[in-house]
Amino acid sequence: MNPTQRQRLLALTPRDRLETGWDELALGVEYRCVRGPDTGMAMVRGRMGGTGNAFNLGEMTLSRASVALHDDGTLGHGWVAGRDHRHAELIALIDACARRPDWAERIDAELMAPLARELDAAREQTSRTAAATRVDFFTLVRGE
Amino acid sequence: MYVAVKGGEQAIANAHRWLADRRRGDRDRAELSVDQLAGQLNLAVDRVMAEASLYDPELAALALKQASGDLVEAVFLLRAYRTTLPRLAETVALDTGAMRIERRISATYKDVPGGQVLGPTYDYTHRLLDFLQLAEGEVPEPARAEAALEACPPILEQLDAEGLIEREVDDGAAPYDITRDPPDFPVDRATRLQMLARGDEGYLLALGYSTQRGYGRNHPFAGEIRIGQVEVEIVVEEHDGPVCIGEIAISECQMINQFAGSREMAPQFTRGYGLAFGRNERKAMAMALVDRALRAEELGEPVESPAQQAEFVLAHADSVEASGFVSHLKLPHYVDFQSELELLRRLRRAHGEPQSGGDEDSSEVADGGSGAQAPADTHPPSETEQVAP
Numbered sequence: 243m244n245p246t247q248r249q250r251l252l253a254l255t256p257r258d259r260l261e262t263g264w265d266e267l268a269l270g271v272e273y274r275c276v277r278g279p280d281t282g283m284a285m286v287r288g289r290m291g292g293t294g295n296a297f298n299l300g301e302m303t304l305s306r307a308s309v310a311l312h313d314d315g316t317l318g319h320g321w322v323a324g325r326d327h328r329h330a331e332l333i334a335l336i337d338a339c340a341r342r343p344d345w346a347e348r349i350d351a352e353l354m355a356p357l358a359r360e361l362d363a364a365r366e367q368t369s370r371t372a373a374a375t376r377v378d379f380f381t382l383v384r385g386e
Numbered sequence: 387m388y389v390a391v392k393g394g395e396q397a398i399a400n401a402h403r404w405l406a407d408r409r410r411g412d413r414d415r416a417e418l419s420v421d422q423l424a425g426q427l428n429l430a431v432d433r434v435m436a437e438a439s440l441y442d443p444e445l446a447a448l449a450l451k452q453a454s455g456d457l458v459e460a461v462f463l464l465r466a467y468r469t470t471l472p473r474l475a476e477t478v479a480l481d482t483g484a485m486r487i488e489r490r491i492s493a494t495y496k497d498v499p500g501g502q503v504l505g506p507t508y509d510y511t512h513r514l515l516d517f518l519q520l521a522e523g524e525v526p527e528p529a530r531a532e533a534a535l536e537a538c539p540p541i542l543e544q545l546d547a548e549g550l551i552e553r554e555v556d557d558g559a560a561p562y563d564i565t566r567d568p569p570d571f572p573v574d575r576a577t578r579l580q581m582l583a584r585g586d587e588g589y590l591l592a593l594g595y596s597t598q599r600g601y602g603r604n605h606p607f608a609g610e611i612r613i614g615q616v617e618v619e620i621v622v623e624e625h626d627g628p629v630c631i632g633e634i635a636i637s638e639c640q641m642i643n644q645f646a647g648s649r650e651m652a653p654q655f656t657r658g659y660g661l662a663f664g665r666n667e668r669k670a671m672a673m674a675l676v677d678r679a680l681r682a683e684e685l686g687e688p689v690e691s692p693a694q695q696a697e698f699v700l701a702h703a704d705s706v707e708a709s710g711f712v713s714h715l716k717l718p719h720y721v722d723f724q725s726e727l728e729l730l731r732r733l734r735r736a737h738g739e740p741q742s743g744g745d746e747d748s749s750e751v752a753d754g755g756s757g758a759q760a761p762a763d764t765h766p767p768s769e770t771e772q773v774a775p
Contacts, residue, residue, distance in 0.1 A: 291554030323632030
């Protein structure tokens with residue numbers, strides 16, 4: 243898994259779940275924040291007709307953090323929708339640790355893989371709920 | 387001349403204290419939590435986010451609670467909070483085609499890839515009050531199909547092999563941003579869409595309705611309505627490609643409208659577009675109708691109805707601006723009003739005393755005075771007389 247894929251998965255995972263998953267890894271790593279965590283906004287853009295020129299739809303809250311690991315100074319970065327500083331910090335921390343070859347494999351296997359499965363399962367569940375509201379048309383034949 | 391008037395601090399403090407008491411209501415009842423509002427009054431929360439132009443369900447629910455459910459006040463609170471935050475990024479334009487669909491319908495094609503998906507809708511309910519809601523009852527889990535939805539590609543893109551529907555193509559133009567520079571009329575379509583997206587739903591609904599009733603008719607069909615979650619991406623230095631920061635709920639409406647064609651263009655269907663934060667179907671539909679109406683000039687149609695007049699429509703669409711200006715009438719106008727009183731007394735005295743000019747003249751002056759509304763204020767009496775009738 244590359245850093246961009248990890249960032250996506252971590253941003254789409256609820257913070258509580260991330261917290262427990264991180265604790266279970268028990269890497270015991272020390273770090274400090276080098277930027278943030280802080281909150282601002284992103285201007286969300288849409289496209290006319292879905293595919294045309296861009297326009298500004300409105301803003302959304304966005305939090306970000308950057309951390310450095312104590313022992314070797316490896317940097318990690320995190321961005322997440324909303325105002326949860328801890329969520330952004332956790333993403334940055336996991337990003338930093340996963341950039342270290344000695345930890346990357348464990349993080350991907352023991353944290354990222356289960357998170358990916360859970361996200362898929364949750365999405366499958368929503369999609370099946372939507373599918374239950376899909377209309378099945380049938381045609382009435384009138385007269386013979 | 388302005389006369390400074392002080393006072394009222396204690397009255398204001400006590401008024402706000404009473405307001406807080408009213409908001410809390412009966413202390414024997416549990417207090418509403420922001421979580422409950424976000425979870426159970428989610429359509430109100432979505433409307434606040436859309437019109438405040440800030441996507442954050444928790445903050446919108448907080449605003450709703452603080453405003454005791456007054457939507458326009460809640461929009462104002464959230465819009466004001468927005469000004470305290472720095473802009474960190476612009477997102478990659480949303481790919482609504484990749485939406486995780488919870489509702490997707492088309493009124494123009496029965497059989498579409500992915501099907502007609504109703505989602506959690508109030509359509510087809512009987513609009514009878516459900517008295518069971520007065521009692522606490524168990525709500526069953528939603529039904530789930532055996533299999534997930536098939537892909538639901540955007541309908542207008544899929545089904546236009548003949549070129550009968552106008553194409554929307556990105557020419558890479560950077561959109562104008564009304565939060566950075568105030569709109570300067572006439573404005574382009576990107577600016578219009580930004581202003582409509584934050585416009586008051588009731589106002590846009592009324593204008594959209596007016597086009598259906600014949601004031602700027604544009605023969606709409608709901609080509610596709612999509613509601614669901616879309617992933618949001620931003621571009622950052624630290625990653626090569628765009629990175630996902632989460633997902634947001636979005637409502638999209640593609641209207642298909644008739645167009646007679648012009649000298650340059652063959653007749654074809656044209657499009658109106660609506661996009662709104664959250665589950666805001668009615669807003670997205672109204673926005674699409676008004677977007678199309680505002681394209682009248684571009685499409686060479688006569689501009690003769692209110693919904694087609696961009697400056698009129700857009701300058702009055704924002705509930706924060708509108709309620710602010712209407713509300714300012716509550717502020718003390720003691721001195722203004724005194725001067726009006728003085729003027730009126732003078733005119734009435736003049737009216738009572740027949741002068742050399744005769745009765746007609748003095749009654750004309752009085753008409754000018756009573757017709758002294760905002761635009762007339764600045765005109766000399768002779769002009770006012772022409773405007774007033």
